[in-house]
Amino acid sequence: MKSMSIRKIKNLIRSNFILIVIFLIIIITGIIESNYLSFNNLLNVLRQVSVIGIVACGMTYCLIGGAYDLSVGSIVSLTGVITILTINAGVSEFIAILYGLLAGLGIGITNGILISSINGRSGEAFIITYGMQVVAASIALFPSNGLFIAGRVPEGFFKFLGQGVMPIVIFLSIAIILQFILSNTQYGRQMCFIGSNMDVARLSGVRVKLNRVTYFAISGLLSAIAGIVLCSRVTSSNPTAGTGFEMDAIAAVVVGGTSMSGGSGNVIRTVVGAVAIGIMSNALNILGITAYHQQILKGLLIIAAVAMDILNKTIKNREMEHEKAYTG
Amino acid sequence: MEKYILEMKGITKTFPGVVALDDVSLKVKSGTVHALVGENGAGKSTLMKILTGVYEATSGEIYLDGRKLDLYGVKDAQEKGISIIFQEFNLINTLTVAENIFLGRYNDSQYINWKQIRTKAHELLERLGFNFDVDRIVGTLSTAEKQLVEIAKALSYNAKIIVMDEPTSSLTKKEIEMLFPIIENLRSNNIAVIYISHKLEEVFQICDVVSILRDGKIVGESDINNITRNEIIEKMVGRSLDIEYPKRNSVLGETVLEVKNLSRNTKIKDISFALRRGEVLGIAGLVGAGRTELAETIFGVHPADGGEIFIKGEKTAIRSTREAKEHSIGFVTEDRRGTGIVIDMNIPKNITITKLNAVKNRWLLDKRKEEAVASEYVDKLDIRTPSVNQILNNLSGGNQQKVVLSKWLFSDADILILDEPTRGIDVGAKYEIYCLINTLVEQGKAIIMISSELPEVLGMSDRILVMHNGTIKGELTGEDMTAENVMQIAVD
Numbered sequence: 001m002k003s004m005s006i007r008k009i010k011n012l013i014r015s016n017f018i019l020i021v022i023f024l025i026i027i028i029t030g031i032i033e034s035n036y037l038s039f040n041n042l043l044n045v046l047r048q049v050s051v052i053g054i055v056a057c058g059m060t061y062c063l064i065g066g067a068y069d070l071s072v073g074s075i076v077s078l079t080g081v082i083t084i085l086t087i088n089a090g091v092s093e094f095i096a097i098l099y100g101l102l103a104g105l106g107i108g109i110t111n112g113i114l115i116s117s118i119n120g121r122s123g124e125a126f127i128i129t130y131g132m133q134v135v136a137a138s139i140a141l142f143p144s145n146g147l148f149i150a151g152r153v154p155e156g157f158f159k160f161l162g163q164g165v166m167p168i169v170i171f172l173s174i175a176i177i178l179q180f181i182l183s184n185t186q187y188g189r190q191m192c193f194i195g196s197n198m199d200v201a202r203l204s205g206v207r208v209k210l211n212r213v214t215y216f217a218i219s220g221l222l223s224a225i226a227g228i229v230l231c232s233r234v235t236s237s238n239p240t241a242g243t244g245f246e247m248d249a250i251a252a253v254v255v256g257g258t259s260m261s262g263g264s265g266n267v268i269r270t271v272v273g274a275v276a277i278g279i280m281s282n283a284l285n286i287l288g289i290t291a292y293h294q295q296i297l298k299g300l301l302i303i304a305a306v307a308m309d310i311l312n313k314t315i316k317n318r319e320m321e322h323e324k325a326y327t328g
Numbered sequence: 329m330e331k332y333i334l335e336m337k338g339i340t341k342t343f344p345g346v347v348a349l350d351d352v353s354l355k356v357k358s359g360t361v362h363a364l365v366g367e368n369g370a371g372k373s374t375l376m377k378i379l380t381g382v383y384e385a386t387s388g389e390i391y392l393d394g395r396k397l398d399l400y401g402v403k404d405a406q407e408k409g410i411s412i413i414f415q416e417f418n419l420i421n422t423l424t425v426a427e428n429i430f431l432g433r434y435n436d437s438q439y440i441n442w443k444q445i446r447t448k449a450h451e452l453l454e455r456l457g458f459n460f461d462v463d464r465i466v467g468t469l470s471t472a473e474k475q476l477v478e479i480a481k482a483l484s485y486n487a488k489i490i491v492m493d494e495p496t497s498s499l500t501k502k503e504i505e506m507l508f509p510i511i512e513n514l515r516s517n518n519i520a521v522i523y524i525s526h527k528l529e530e531v532f533q534i535c536d537v538v539s540i541l542r543d544g545k546i547v548g549e550s551d552i553n554n555i556t557r558n559e560i561i562e563k564m565v566g567r568s569l570d571i572e573y574p575k576r577n578s579v580l581g582e583t584v585l586e587v588k589n590l591s592r593n594t595k596i597k598d599i600s601f602a603l604r605r606g607e608v609l610g611i612a613g614l615v616g617a618g619r620t621e622l623a624e625t626i627f628g629v630h631p632a633d634g635g636e637i638f639i640k641g642e643k644t645a646i647r648s649t650r651e652a653k654e655h656s657i658g659f660v661t662e663d664r665r666g667t668g669i670v671i672d673m674n675i676p677k678n679i680t681i682t683k684l685n686a687v688k689n690r691w692l693l694d695k696r697k698e699e700a701v702a703s704e705y706v707d708k709l710d711i712r713t714p715s716v717n718q719i720l721n722n723l724s725g726g727n728q729q730k731v732v733l734s735k736w737l738f739s740d741a742d743i744l745i746l747d748e749p750t751r752g753i754d755v756g757a758k759y760e761i762y763c764l765i766n767t768l769v770e771q772g773k774a775i776i777m778i779s780s781e782l783p784e785v786l787g788m789s790d791r792i793l794v795m796h797n798g799t800i801k802g803e804l805t806g807e808d809m810t811a812e813n814v815m816q817i818a819v820d
Contacts, residue, residue: 184692186684192673193681199667203629204681204735205653263670 058219066262074136076242079227108220112213162232196263339388366541367754411482421467573787581605610789658736726757
């Protein structure tokens with residue numbers, strides 16, 4: 001019995017290894033620099049990760065459903081451009097937001113239809129959404145010839161979205177809602193089945209194609225929300241604002257502990273992953289480590305996260321084999 | 329004093345908390361085919377994993393040709409003359425036959441002598457009595473041909489012992505007939521074959537000696553001529569099985585499914601039949617005759633492109649699996665792990681997926697309801713599991729199959745299509761599945777049973793359709809349901 005509990009603790013440490021490492025970085029930084037752990041600084045970090053975090057929430061659904069969505073970064077850029085241009089044209093800010101959301105949703109649905117109509121697995125999804133990323137990124141560049149667009153944003157709802165704690169509130173609300181849906185509804189359960197084994201899902205009478213379209217639609221819609229929040233925060237749009245977001249989002253999901261192989265995951269843990277990465281960058285800034293060196297650490301962190309995921313799975317399988325040997 | 333090529337002495341293997349093998353001794357002679365039989369979980373695979381270096385025995389010794397052997401992994405065992413051919417082949421589909429046979433051993437010098445490799449591969453296959461193009465890509469070979477490549481690979485290591493794990497489970501009748509001469513050939517080449525199989529007919533046909541494992545112990549060993557089929561089964565299950573196929577008292581009711589001129593491209597052609605409540609309709613035929621394709625068409629996996637389906641008298645177009653489910657059809661597929669269950673999810677999730685609506689409180693899933701459903705089926709179908717929330721991977725094949733059945737019973741299926749319902753499960757569990765089938769038809773369900781095991785189809789069916797080349801070539805009832813008649817129709 002005692003060995004069981006030691007094994008449990010070991011498992012716990014192993015499956016949270018990345019978070020533990022980050023936690024250690026936080027403590028060390030906190031000791032060196034007392035300002036670091038101040039409420040204001042943490043709030044600041046949270047605000048910074050909100051945009052990426054919203055994108056990562058949608059990405060979590062895609063990964064659980066067994067696919068990647070690489071188009072999210074371009075959707076962030078494109079919705080920003082669309083929304084700011086519409087506002088600058090003097091149209092109601094609600095209409096502008098609606099246009100932005102529809103653009104994201106539209107791209108997401110297109111992704112979804114393309115992928116699920118060919119019964120694409122994660123490889124096909126990877127390439128198709130990458131193609132969409134290139135297309136959407138280019139479209140975002142047209143209106144301003146690739147230049148930054150200053151927004152003539154009046155005081156109001158749109159501006160309110162990016163101010164103060166609003167991005168954090170939006171981010172956390174989305175995460176909570178998504179996690180609730182995931183773990184408590186038919187839709188969420190079917191997502192896990194589709195991500196684990198699409199054939200089992202289909203042969204159990206689940207509407208696999210329709211469900212899969214929705215994962216990309218949600219991812220597109222959330223990327224659009226992220227794009228709008230980002231523009232609102234800086235009251236302008238940069239047509240390359242979202243470049244690289246897809247990888248940052250995947251990193252947050254994976255560091256949070258959602259498996260790359262689909263079928264299981266947790267949106268709240270994605271929040272933890274996103275915040276952890278944010279806190280780490282912040283700590284490295286405070287410690288005076290340059291941006292270039294930070295990228296190296298971030299890259300290594302992601303690789304370590306995936307490696308731990310695989311390692312955990314291997315160990316779990318081995319334990320299952322052993323258990324099987326006596327229940328079998 | 330007879331000489332044994334292989335002696336395993338006092339092999340014990342314990343896993344945390346359990347003894348998987350308890351003082352097992354096995355002696356095998358050169359030039360014999362030695363059957364190893366036992367229910368799933370009896371310890372066959374553990375024993376073979378020890379023999380091939382995958383596991384290390386907790387205690388006990390292995391002697392090869394009188395010399396004590398220490399094994400460090402599969403590769404080491406292979407080099408020392410012990411090869412195993414698993415059910416799932418260890419071949420690389422994108423490489424050629426010759427490349428596969430000598431995989432990892434291409435070069436003695438710095439450069440690879442492809443010509444020599446191809447010649448050697450060709451010689452090996454010739455030794456087995458086959459003239460074979462060694463440049464063929466393995467992915468394009470049939471299952472039987474792949475098996476041949478595996479055997480050639482074993483020979484290339486100068487194997488003294490070849491372990492075959494369920495070698496015929498995915499072969500057609502014809503291919504099995506091809507395999508047996510190869511095994512004869514190995515025997516005459518003085519190689520010892522350890523033959524693991526559930527199919528006792530084959531054991532009697534090809535093996536010289538049989539060892540029976542139960543609960544990690546050898547419970548019997550005999551020359552094949554001195555033992556009967558029933559004695560083997562008795563030893564395997566530890567009780568006597570008077571009748572292999574339980575009797576039922578079913579009353580045929582109204583027609584629930586009628587298929588008229590059903591076709592789907594070239595896979596199935598012009599299929600017509602009717603199925604009544606309380607009936608088990610067997611579908612026999614060789615692998616590739618279109619039996620699974622027929623099931624998939626009825627179930628909407630690949631919808632029909634011609635013909636009509638009537639369910640309870642009503643004309644119905646089944647365009648998707650969801651529609652099939654809504655018309656109360658259930659489909660237990662032949663590939664349990666691939667398409668039947670999600671192996672790392674628990675019993676409740678695997679059962680309720682077919683009807684999540686029934687375990688909801690308004691909008692949300694109610695996990696207590698799900699557990700209650702699972703408990704109900706665990707009791708009803710006697711699913712043996714330490715707890716209701718067990719992950720499917722921890723259940724035996726037979727119990728996994730009961731979970732698959734449960735999920736369709738839960739979906740209120742009246743028409744159950746069972747494709748190879750007892751594949752890969754042990755004798756005891758098979759019997760339970762048969763009893764379950766009987767209970768279901770007695771309750772008024774209608775069952776279509778596709779099976780490659782003739783005795784099973786003959787023993788369980790009220791009526792048999794024999795398929796050939798995508799069509800129904802014959803129908804057998806009553807006295808006419810004999811193995812000979814089925815095979816007469818099934819082959820060309």
